[in-house]
Amino acid sequence: MDAERARNEMVDGLRTAGRIRSAAVEEAFRSVPRHLFLPNLAVADAYADEAVAVQVTDGVATSSASQPSMMAIMLEQLGLRPGHRVLEIGAGTGYNAALMARIVGPAGAVTAVDIDEELVDRAAVHLESAGVHTVELVAADGAHGHPPGAPYDRIVLTVGSDDVLPAWVDQLVPDGRLLLPLALRGSQLSVALDLGRDGVLRSDSVRSCAFIRLRGEAASTDVSRRLDGTGVTLLAPDDLAEPDPGRVAELLGEPRRRRDAAVPLGAVDVWDGFGLWLALTETDACRLLATEAETSLPDELFPLGPASGTVALAGADGLAAVVPTEPGPGPGPVAVREFGPDGAELADRLLAAMDEWAVAGRPGAPDWRLTVVPTGVDAPALPAPRVIVKKHCRVLAEPAARAAGRA
Ligand SMILES: C[S@@+](CC[C@H](N)C(=O)[O-])C[C@H]1O[C@@H](n2cnc3c(N)ncnc32)[C@H](O)[C@@H]1O
Structure with a gap:
């Protein structure tokens, strides 16, 4: 050719x-x-x-x-x-x-x-x-x-990087731009960050992406863990409070009620839309990927290219996961499956988060604004649940309209 x-x-x-x-x-x-x-x-x-x-x-x-x-x-x-x-x-x-x-x-x-x-x-x-x-x-x-x-x-x-390293910020001109695939609680976003005179970096644009991770000194620690005997892999960020992956594997063997949700979702919504919303607003958010043909799960998951998967909230003694009720390629009705004793309370939170995401206009990656405050730079107190604390910086995630309203 x-x-x-x-x-x-x-x-x-x-x-x-x-x-x-x-x-x-x-x-x-x-x-x-x-x-x-x-x-x-x-x-x-x-x-x-x-x-x-x-x-x-x-x-x-x-x-x-x-x-x-x-x-x-x-x-x-x-x-x-x-x-x-x-x-x-x-x-x-x-x-x-x-x-x-x-x-x-x-x-x-x-x-x-x-x-x-x-x-x-x-x-x-x-x-x-x-x-x-x-x-x-x-x-x-x-x-x-x-x-x-x-x-x-x-x-x-x-x-892909887990953090915004000091060398990169130090080596930019004032008003320079740093563009990087940044891992945020199991999601990866391509973020264009402009360095302000105050030392704070603010996003100019945000997109979803999926890059190979850094090797070497700043190698990623935010990795996936196979859940033995389930056919499922857990994608959980470092700051997932609890439970440990072994407990998640046990919980998947304790399915309980399945509750219908009011918000229809397709695979893209689950991963990049609602999934991203959940990751940026809940410290207990995680993702489940079916890495074998047979899983121990009672429900099908959403088709994601060659694999299938979904998003979930995990607690010490429970898990709640979004599942399709009529699996197919496009958006359709979904439900929330409870696992373990705390599954009901986590399912309440998951259903409420879905409603909030829908009321916010179903935002996806381009609708978020990120503010990165390098460690050592003074900045006004950042509101709690939307702040992701890294080793070298704090990242504040806000839906775009809100960031614009504050400017
Ligand atoms: C997705 S590839 C980049 C593709 C490339 N831009 C191109 O046009 O072909 C990611 C690259 O990052 C490199 N890499 C991984 N860790 C690195 C590090 N700590 N410093 C520099 N490069 C690294 C890998 O060796 C790999 O070649």
Whole structure:
């Protein structure tokens, strides 16, 4: 297949879907040959709108060329301009760095860091074959940023992080922008954060995403745990108060009532809409993923691509999970299944949260605003349940209308 035609078809698709919105991002996608960054793939596959794993360790992808749709969304969030100095953490194949180099032009500078030396060597070959000579590649742990090139107008992570690390904030110019896939209580959001003169970062835009996690010094601790004997994996953040995963496995064996809910939900609502709302408003929120064909659950879960899953509230002696009553691809009626002695009380809370989410207009990722206060920066007291405390910062999550109203 002709590479230029395949590339233009991919770009046309990204434009039609609203992923590419600006002329600068479109021009970059049209001119940088993605297939040269994925030399082991057939041309048609290199221009499919899909992520491609390029390094797999113990059955888990540790590097991938991200999905073009997601790359376009993030490049639009980043707001690059000619002359910008950019740091990318997660160089991978070098493709995103090449796109950014195209946008910032000869007056700008792109430095791309990857923790894996072999990947950096391969990225250098790809960039050379694509005729891109303006990207500086560095093999290092991006947890430290890259001080020699600081300050940067933009810092972008193309790898998921649990926290906003001090090095990244310190290496931004005043008013600079940090864009990163940030894990928040089991959800991952691509957040464009603008650094204010007061040292506080405020989101300009928020989108859902699903990135490989950071390795090295700032490696993610917010991981999934298989629940033995259930066929289910628990995705729970570090600050899930209780119970421990062993108890959750026992609770799944103690199903009780199933109560109909008033709010219809589809898989996307469960994961990115209501699921995100629950994660950002309840410290007991968690997610359940069916990781085997057979589970011990009494109900089906929602279809989520290759797997199925749902959201739940977990307490010391109970669990309540959202389940579809007429499983299918689109939005439909749902119920709440109680597990264990405290299941009824948790189900009350889950049903009330669903009603609140519906009254708020069924917000999804783009409807949230995040404020990140780095540790050590003075800020007014933040209202309790919506604050997520990390090691290096506090994150306040508010629905967009409320944040705008306060401004
Ligand atoms: C999704 S891939 C990035 C894709 C890349 N932007 C591209 O265009 O191909 C994530 C990358 O982050 C890298 N990574 C993981 N932990 C890192 C760290 N601590 N510092 C720098 N890079 C890291 C991985 O090795 C992997 O190559």
